[in-house]
Amino acid sequence: MAVASISVGMFVGALVELGSTNRDTGALFQSGVVTLLFGLALWWATEPEGVRSRDVFAAVGWTWVTVTIFGSLPYILGDTFAAVGIDRSGQIVNSIFESASGYTCTGSTGMTDFSVPGRGMLMYRQITQWYGGMGIVVLAVAVLPFLGVGGLDLMSAEAPGPSSDRLSPRVSETAKRLWATYVLFTVAVMVMFLVIPGPSLYDAIAHGFTTASTGGFSPYPGSIGHFDSVVLEIGVVVCMVMGGANFALHWRLLRGDGGSYVRDPEFRIYVLMLAGCAAVVIGLLWIDGGVPLGTAARGAIFNVVALGTSTGYGVATGSGSPGDYVTWLPAAQMVLLFLMIVGASSGSTSGGIKVMRLQVLVALSIRSIRRSQRPRAVIPVKHGDHSVAEDIVRRVAGFFVVYAVLVMLGIVLLSELSGDLTASVGAIISTLGNVGLALGAAGPTGNFTEAFTEPGRILLVVYMLIGRLEIFPILLMFSAPLRAMRDRVA
Numbered sequence: 001m002a003v004a005s006i007s008v009g010m011f012v013g014a015l016v017e018l019g020s021t022n023r024d025t026g027a028l029f030q031s032g033v034v035t036l037l038f039g040l041a042l043w044w045a046t047e048p049e050g051v052r053s054r055d056v057f058a059a060v061g062w063t064w065v066t067v068t069i070f071g072s073l074p075y076i077l078g079d080t081f082a083a084v085g086i087d088r089s090g091q092i093v094n095s096i097f098e099s100a101s102g103y104t105c106t107g108s109t110g111m112t113d114f115s116v117p118g119r120g121m122l123m124y125r126q127i128t129q130w131y132g133g134m135g136i137v138v139l140a141v142a143v144l145p146f147l148g149v150g151g152l153d154l155m156s157a158e159a160p161g162p163s164s165d166r167l168s169p170r171v172s173e174t175a176k177r178l179w180a181t182y183v184l185f186t187v188a189v190m191v192m193f194l195v196i197p198g199p200s201l202y203d204a205i206a207h208g209f210t211t212a213s214t215g216g217f218s219p220y221p222g223s224i225g226h227f228d229s230v231v232l233e234i235g236v237v238v239c240m241v242m243g244g245a246n247f248a249l250h251w252r253l254l255r256g257d258g259g260s261y262v263r264d265p266e267f268r269i270y271v272l273m274l275a276g277c278a279a280v281v282i283g284l285l286w287i288d289g290g291v292p293l294g295t296a297a298r299g300a301i302f303n304v305v306a307l308g309t310s311t312g313y314g315v316a317t318g319s320g321s322p323g324d325y326v327t328w329l330p331a332a333q334m335v336l337l338f339l340m341i342v343g344a345s346s347g348s349t350s351g352g353i354k355v356m357r358l359q360v361l362v363a364l365s366i367r368s369i370r371r372s373q374r375p376r377a378v379i380p381v382k383h384g385d386h387s388v389a390e391d392i393v394r395r396v397a398g399f400f401v402v403y404a405v406l407v408m409l410g411i412v413l414l415s416e417l418s419g420d421l422t423a424s425v426g427a428i429i430s431t432l433g434n435v436g437l438a439l440g441a442a443g444p445t446g447n448f449t450e451a452f453t454e455p456g457r458i459l460l461v462v463y464m465l466i467g468r469l470e471i472f473p474i475l476l477m478f479s480a481p482l483r484a485m486r487d488r489v490a
């Protein structure tokens with residue numbers, strides 16, 4: 001069902017294309033038909049008695065891989081990347097890269113010429129991130145209540161955080177409520193774009209999809225900097241902050257419980273972290289960098305929020321412009337790199353390791369120090385006023401170990417493939433955190449085609465998928481096929 005659902009985005013893109021540039025209508029429509037038929041075939045072949053717990057990670061992981069492959073069809077059939085002067089294999093790599101970046105809400109792009117794809121193709125590109133924001137598997141659970149308990153396992157495996165909030169005793173009802181909140185938030189963002197002078201209806205819809213999903217794609221190479229509007233940037237900053245918050249809090253707001261934001265310890269730290277990092281970057285640019293205070297504040301606040309929420313929008317109007325953080329002081333870039341690693345709240349559409357995990361890790365470190373003085377003391381790890389179960393503490397600690405290993409391995413491999421250490425560090429952390437923008441040649445005025453080789457971009461596709469599925473599901477997705485092979489041999 002997840003594969004069939006993405007065909008809707010292709011058909012919508014075809015309609016937009018038909019009514020505008022009419023350049024990629026055939027590619028989008030043909031891709032939609034193929035994807036719909038294949039998705040329905042998979043759905044009819046699926047056993048309706050549920051998903052076994054041991055197969056959950058495989059179901060989620062292979063769903064995202066399949067969606068990524070079929071999502072690349074419009075780019076391949078439309079020759080979207082033919083203008084960059086690469087061969088057919090390179091165009092296929094770029095198409096898969098763009099599809100993965102869309103559905104994982106990463107926002108990294110291989111496009112070098114935004115005038116090649118039609119308006120409908122660019123709208124489809126925006127829609128891919130909207131699908132991926134709340135999660136294609138969660139969408140499937142919302143419309144397939146027969147998954148039962150397996151549905152809850154799927155939501156937990158796919159949800160973008162340490163755990164998924166259950167808003168209803170019924171799994172399908174929880175998914176529907178999350179998607180209803182997501183849709184309302186998307187509409188609110190679109191209205192914001194329409195109210196502020198500058199963006200058109202097309203711009204409002206396109207950026208509404210990718211702001212709500214904290215994805216970061218834009219139909220313009222200059223991203224939000226294309227509009228050069230301080231008022232719009234302020235509005236987008238507010239929307240990105242809300243997109244990086246736990247959507248369960250938004251649902252409670254709709255139910256009349258606005259105080260849930262203040263009571264939530266993760267949300268408080270999340271907002272304080274963004275505010276503190278913005279203040280540090282403003283000070284560095286103003287005092288040490290000699291940038292005027294107003295210009296420093298404008299560039300710092302937007303980039304801090306864009307990278308801290310893993311949205312990845314840019315406000316650079318050109319290389320060396322105030323919004324081009326690649327030209328900032330190294331200390332300011334390190335603050336941005338820290339934010340790319342941490343990300344936003346659990347239960348949000350954002351990437352990164354999540355603020356909650358960082359809180360648990362800090363609490364675990366403090367407990368280790370206290371235990372060195374009192375070895376026999378029973379000291380629980382707390383998140384806010386609540387104690388964290390020991391099995392969750394161990395999972396969080398293990399997550400950080402695996403994360404560190406993946407980062408180091410990725411940097412070594414990508415540096416070997418592409419030869420640029422600075423860009424490789426930023427790209428690995430960016431793709432693993434689903435941020436989009438990176439450092440060096442892959443910064444806000446660059447692109448990943450020119451920054452990395454084809455094998456390097458394939459590696460980054462893998463890291464996007466690992467980051468979107470929170471590392472463990474993508475690593476465990478091979479367990480079911482390997483178990484089946486072992487049972488067959490036995």
